[in-house]
Amino acid sequence: MADVKEKPKMNTNGKRRAQMLAPDSLVMEFGEDEPLKLDCGGSLASYSLAYQTYGELNADKSNAVLVCHALTGDQHVANTHPVTGKAGWWETMVGPGKPIDTRRFFVICVNHVGGCMGSTGPTSVNPETGRAYGLDFPVITVPDMVRAEAHLLDRLGIEQLFCVVGGSMGGMQVLEWAASYGDRVFSAIPIATAARHSSQNIAFHEVGRQAVMADPDWRAGRYLDEGTQPSKGLAVARMAAHITYLSDDALHRKFGRNLQDRDHISFGFDADFQVESYLRHQGFTFVDRFDANSYLYMTRAMDYFDLAADRGGDLAKAFEGTQTRFCCVSFTSDWLFPTEETRTVVQALNAVAANVSFVEIETDKGHDAFLLDEPELFDAVSGFLSAAARTRGLDMADADL
Amino acid sequence: MADVKEKPKMNTNGKRRAQMLAPDSLVMEFGEDEPLKLDCGGSLASYSLAYQTYGELNADKSNAVLVCHALTGDQHVANTHPVTGKAGWWETMVGPGKPIDTRRFFVICVNHVGGCMGSTGPTSVNPETGRAYGLDFPVITVPDMVRAEAHLLDRLGIEQLFCVVGGSMGGMQVLEWAASYGDRVFSAIPIATAARHSSQNIAFHEVGRQAVMADPDWRAGRYLDEGTQPSKGLAVARMAAHITYLSDDALHRKFGRNLQDRDHISFGFDADFQVESYLRHQGFTFVDRFDANSYLYMTRAMDYFDLAADRGGDLAKAFEGTQTRFCCVSFTSDWLFPTEETRTVVQALNAVAANVSFVEIETDKGHDAFLLDEPELFDAVSGFLSAAARTRGLDMADADL
Numbered sequence: 072m073a074d075v076k077e078k079p080k081m082n083t084n085g086k087r088r089a090q091m092l093a094p095d096s097l098v099m100e101f102g103e104d105e106p107l108k109l110d111c112g113g114s115l116a117s118y119s120l121a122y123q124t125y126g127e128l129n130a131d132k133s134n135a136v137l138v139c140h141a142l143t144g145d146q147h148v149a150n151t152h153p154v155t156g157k158a159g160w161w162e163t164m165v166g167p168g169k170p171i172d173t174r175r176f177f178v179i180c181v182n183h184v185g186g187c188m189g190s191t192g193p194t195s196v197n198p199e200t201g202r203a204y205g206l207d208f209p210v211i212t213v214p215d216m217v218r219a220e221a222h223l224l225d226r227l228g229i230e231q232l233f234c235v236v237g238g239s240m241g242g243m244q245v246l247e248w249a250a251s252y253g254d255r256v257f258s259a260i261p262i263a264t265a266a267r268h269s270s271q272n273i274a275f276h277e278v279g280r281q282a283v284m285a286d287p288d289w290r291a292g293r294y295l296d297e298g299t300q301p302s303k304g305l306a307v308a309r310m311a312a313h314i315t316y317l318s319d320d321a322l323h324r325k326f327g328r329n330l331q332d333r334d335h336i337s338f339g340f341d342a343d344f345q346v347e348s349y350l351r352h353q354g355f356t357f358v359d360r361f362d363a364n365s366y367l368y369m370t371r372a373m374d375y376f377d378l379a380a381d382r383g384g385d386l387a388k389a390f391e392g393t394q395t396r397f398c399c400v401s402f403t404s405d406w407l408f409p410t411e412e413t414r415t416v417v418q419a420l421n422a423v424a425a426n427v428s429f430v431e432i433e434t435d436k437g438h439d440a441f442l443l444d445e446p447e448l449f450d451a452v453s454g455f456l457s458a459a460a461r462t463r464g465l466d467m468a469d470a471d472l
Numbered sequence: 473m474a475d476v477k478e479k480p481k482m483n484t485n486g487k488r489r490a491q492m493l494a495p496d497s498l499v500m501e502f503g504e505d506e507p508l509k510l511d512c513g514g515s516l517a518s519y520s521l522a523y524q525t526y527g528e529l530n531a532d533k534s535n536a537v538l539v540c541h542a543l544t545g546d547q548h549v550a551n552t553h554p555v556t557g558k559a560g561w562w563e564t565m566v567g568p569g570k571p572i573d574t575r576r577f578f579v580i581c582v583n584h585v586g587g588c589m590g591s592t593g594p595t596s597v598n599p600e601t602g603r604a605y606g607l608d609f610p611v612i613t614v615p616d617m618v619r620a621e622a623h624l625l626d627r628l629g630i631e632q633l634f635c636v637v638g639g640s641m642g643g644m645q646v647l648e649w650a651a652s653y654g655d656r657v658f659s660a661i662p663i664a665t666a667a668r669h670s671s672q673n674i675a676f677h678e679v680g681r682q683a684v685m686a687d688p689d690w691r692a693g694r695y696l697d698e699g700t701q702p703s704k705g706l707a708v709a710r711m712a713a714h715i716t717y718l719s720d721d722a723l724h725r726k727f728g729r730n731l732q733d734r735d736h737i738s739f740g741f742d743a744d745f746q747v748e749s750y751l752r753h754q755g756f757t758f759v760d761r762f763d764a765n766s767y768l769y770m771t772r773a774m775d776y777f778d779l780a781a782d783r784g785g786d787l788a789k790a791f792e793g794t795q796t797r798f799c800c801v802s803f804t805s806d807w808l809f810p811t812e813e814t815r816t817v818v819q820a821l822n823a824v825a826a827n828v829s830f831v832e833i834e835t836d837k838g839h840d841a842f843l844l845d846e847p848e849l850f851d852a853v854s855g856f857l858s859a860a861a862r863t864r865g866l867d868m869a870d871a872d873l
Binding site for chain 1: 511512513607610611668669670671672674675676678679681682683685686687688704705707708711712715718720723724726727728729737739740741743744745747748751752755768772775776778781807810
């Protein structure tokens with residue numbers, strides 16, 4: 072699908088672009104007879120969704136768990152990543168015997184529309200021009216992503232999800248699922264997220280976008296056509312964002328003012344401090360696995376998310392009459408999506424007498440805690456899922472597998 | 473002093489460069505017989521300090537108040553800025569009848585070595601090459617800046633400062649003054665600062681430096697020779713930094729998710745949100761008044777600041793036997809220099825039985841509060857200065873002027 076004019080060199084960047092052409096994933100194609108209607112008013116005439124599944128769908132298709140990935144995540148939740156060769160991004164959470172137990176549940180994760188790991192996005196070929204979309208790709212919203220996922224589930228014959236779960240932007244999708252497709256969501260676990268993106272968070276995203284766009288190799292979004300890569304700008308964007316994923320305490324604990332491979336400061340602009348070296352590494356490795364335009368689109372989708380706005384500003388209206396069971400999770404040191412944001416969601420759910428539990432987990436790991444080894448998170452998710460499974464009447468005979 | 477090959481165009485950028493050549497300030501020149509010894513081991517063979525004064529020095533030279541400016545500040549504390557045409561950066565604090573009352577005190581503010589408003593810095597001509605220093609300028613530390621200021625006071629015949637005061641990086645200098653020249657500091661007011669730069673703060677600075685250095689117009693620091701300006705990179709750096717100067721609450725109060733000059737989101741990458749527009753403005757205007765290399769040097773000076781490190785890690789040793797009176801100020805919503813950092817300083821001062829008062833001011837304005845209209849800050853400073861002046865025996869007959 073991607074417009075790769077040269078035979079891709081199979082360095083990491085080439086591997087990523089190859090994943091757009093022929094992803095190591097299942098792919099569902101939607102033709103021109105099934106366009107994806109978009110919030111911007113337009114539509115995608117045809118599109119593909121790359122997705123991964125784990126476990127087996129049961130006979131009555133009642134054990135499906137949809138995992139929604141975060142801003143720069145993808146569908147490779149619990150398998151070796153085809154580009155980086157690293158473990159899946161949520162292997163601590165998803166797998167046999169894990170909190171989202173693939174011996175019991177059929178887990179699906181979809182690369183979001185606008186992404187860069189096989190689903191249609193700005194690096195895909197625009198059928199109208201025969202070139203990569205670039206900025207001609209329509210701006211995608213969180214509801215658009217969810218609408219696309221709903222079409223995929225239609226194809227798979229899954230009427231109702233047993234659970235939809237995700238953190239950060241994935242958590243926004245969880246909330247959108249519950250709000251727009253309540254009947255199709257038996258239970259929902261929004262983690263470290265919010266019902267709308269805050270002013271400060273929009274500001275950080277804008278810095279990242281400006282960093283990308285300031286890179287002359289971005290070429291007004293046409294870098295694929297021109298054989299360039301805005302790697303420096305994207306690396307700066309990632310560095311700025313990465314700080315927001317951690318906490319001051321976590322950085323202090325991990326790095327403090329420790330020096331990197333030296334005993335004394337160098338009185339120069341090298342990476343004297345470990346935290347500088349770490350941050351540079353985060354920036355430079357990111358550009359190998361992610362596309363700059365996709366980064367623009369994904370950040371914009373988060374900025375635009377505001378679940379209450381389309382409902383007269385009343386968040387509770389988003390959940391009126393909901394039968395979904397909710398488990399809302401936040402982390403004490405998350406300053407990107409502070410507990411206050413989750414509390415706002417919980418209050419809206421309480422206002423409509425929803426079935427909701429709320430777990431605030433004490434940790435110094437910041438926003439990233441949802442991706443890390445957090446036993447309290449695992450306990451909360453597995454406990455909630457077990458209880459919900461009993462209510463749903465899912466066969467629990469194998470609970471002790 | 474600056475290597476301006478073309479006759480500067482008198483747009484704002486030209487005005488800034490003209491201030492390096494012939495600042496609208498007093499200038500003190502130090503010749504080769506008085507080199508500035510630097511922490512890096514080298515020295516500046518000759519250098520200039522541009523400075524402003526307000527009020528009059530009394531007969532026994534006992535009423536001098538040194539104001540230390542922050543990262544991107546300069547000596548124009550309380551007069552119209554010669555480049556921007558805006559009010560001085562601390563006119564709310566310094567002036568006749570203001571908390572630092574220029575009817576009573578002789579106020580001095582020095583553009584730091586490494587700066588770009590008339591003092592010797594990376595845009596100055598390197599006498600060894602005849603070209604602008606660029607990255608050949610030695611890395612400057614906060615103690616280096618203070619050492620230079622001490623030389624200036626020697627020239628002015630001021631043996632002891634009545635007070636040294638500053639916020640942020642200026643506050644670091646206040647602490648350094650008190651630690652290294654305790655006998656010359658009768659009283660000290662460090663505001664919104666720390667005895668060392670935190671890991672998270674180093675990380676944010678590194679993002680800014682990488683943004684500057686990623687700009688191809690930076691030309692490895694030789695942009696003055698090549699007639700370019702890394703404006704885009706510097707603007708991105710400023711945008712990222714600017715977020716850290718505010719608080720989440722302040723951004724929410726000022727902008728929330730309000731749209732800029734439109735009723736609906738545009739489904740694009742324009743500045744839909746007011747906070748985006750504001751941030752872009754902050755970035756673009758900054759590049760007109762500040763030099764990119766100076767930005768690298770100033771951020772590095774803050775990163776390197778660690779008052780305890782040279783004293784075996786014991787901060788209290790920095791203040792042993794001090795006779796200076798301290799008034800330490802922090803702001804509740806300052807997440808760049810949280811109250812905890814000031815508390816660490818206060819504890820070290822208490823450990824040596826110093827005369828110290830500590831004021832934590834409740835505000836949602838974040839780090840920038842020290843520059844803004846904060847009546848509680850004004851009260852704290854004027855109250856502390858009045859009491860210190862009485863102790864010092866400064867003539868208070870004109871207290872009701």
